[in-house]
Amino acid sequence: MASAMRQQEPDPVDKWEVQLRKGCLELAILGSLWGGRQYGLEILRRLERDSELVLSEGTVYPLLARLKSDGLLDSEWVETESGHPRKYYRLTASGRRRAVQMGRLWARFSASLGELLTPLLKEGR
Amino acid sequence: MNSHSPAADAAVERYLERIREGLRGMPRSEVDDIVRELRAHVEERSEAEGDRESALRSLGDPAELARQYRKERVVRRVECSRSPLAVLHGLLLLRGRSVAGWAALLLAGLGYAWAIALAAAAVDKVFEPRDVGLWLDPGGWLPRLRVDGPGPPGTRELLGWWLVPLGLVACAVLVSLTRRFGLWWIHRSRDRRASITT
Numbered sequence: 001m002a003s004a005m006r007q008q009e010p011d012p013v014d015k016w017e018v019q020l021r022k023g024c025l026e027l028a029i030l031g032s033l034w035g036g037r038q039y040g041l042e043i044l045r046r047l048e049r050d051s052e053l054v055l056s057e058g059t060v061y062p063l064l065a066r067l068k069s070d071g072l073l074d075s076e077w078v079e080t081e082s083g084h085p086r087k088y089y090r091l092t093a094s095g096r097r098r099a100v101q102m103g104r105l106w107a108r109f110s111a112s113l114g115e116l117l118t119p120l121l122k123e124g125r
Numbered sequence: 126m127n128s129h130s131p132a133a134d135a136a137v138e139r140y141l142e143r144i145r146e147g148l149r150g151m152p153r154s155e156v157d158d159i160v161r162e163l164r165a166h167v168e169e170r171s172e173a174e175g176d177r178e179s180a181l182r183s184l185g186d187p188a189e190l191a192r193q194y195r196k197e198r199v200v201r202r203v204e205c206s207r208s209p210l211a212v213l214h215g216l217l218l219l220r221g222r223s224v225a226g227w228a229a230l231l232l233a234g235l236g237y238a239w240a241i242a243l244a245a246a247a248v249d250k251v252f253e254p255r256d257v258g259l260w261l262d263p264g265g266w267l268p269r270l271r272v273d274g275p276g277p278p279g280t281r282e283l284l285g286w287w288l289v290p291l292g293l294v295a296c297a298v299l300v301s302l303t304r305r306f307g308l309w310w311i312h313r314s315r316d317r318r319a320s321i322t323t
Contacts (some may be wrong), residue, residue, distance in 0.1 A: 039165075039169075051133040056183075058190040062194045062197045066197045082172065086165055087158075093257070
């Protein structure tokens with residue numbers, strides 16, 4: 001009985017992975033807009049393709065609204081040939097600065113953690 | 126369901142109407158912008174990747190999506206305001222159904238109530254110096270903040286006039302700590318809901 005209940009608990013590694021991904025979400029969105037403006041669905045697909053971050057689709061829009069109200073993103077409506085408008089997001093100057101700061105921190109942290117983990121990954125195979 | 130059938134159109138309109146209902150109370154221009162963006166998402170996605178029904182499904186429950194927008198708005202308001210009422214209102218709106226949410230609201234309420242009591246005692250001390258103080262009963266070990274006089278004979282007052290500056294400083298510290306706690310909790314309850322698939 002007790003072991004059956006324990007099995008229903010989410011795997012701690014899965015929980016950790018979700019927390020880790022949540023923590024990287026803001027950086028991933030800023031990073032996906034680095035190359036230029038994109039609309040919501042484009043950002044979602046870019047995140048899935050390049051960062052393995054699969055968001056529930058509704059989640060991305062309130063998040064974009066937050067980044068915009070924080071002054072990191074700007075948005076504009078653009079009419080398209082297909083007949084429906086798109087709301088494009090782009091990084092503001094402060095968004096670019098934040099992306100660089102966070103990107104550098106991430107690169108430094110993951111490089112040093114990588115060194116620490118190299119022996120573990122070799123022996124743990 | 127055909128992507129351009131009247132039934133699909135009606136489903137989209139129903140979904141967006143539920144979003145509007147969930148966003149009631151927010152400025153009209155903001156709501157219109159959100160609805161326009163979600164409509165554009167459904168159009169775009171159904172053209173590229175299937176029908177409107179699956180586009181709506183992938184957006185998730187409209188009530189929950191509207192709640193996420195509202196949460197962002199609550200967080201923004203609390204972050205921009207110094208008012209204790211904004212913090213308490215934010216905690217009330219984001220408490221969810223958990224006991225912990227209610228406990229956080231209660232704790233913040235107590236924090237602010239104590240801050241008001243300390244400030245009121247500090248001010249009252251100026252007008253009623255004999256009655257207001259931090260009193261220690263004879264044989265007791267826990268001092269009490271009282272504004273109605275020394276109580277039984279032998280009661281000692283511990284702070285004297287120091288109650289005025291110390292009370293005001295303690296009030297400011299308590300207000301600041303309560304606000305920090307409230308903001309921490311509000312951010313925590315907002316971020317917990319972001320859905321990510323591993």
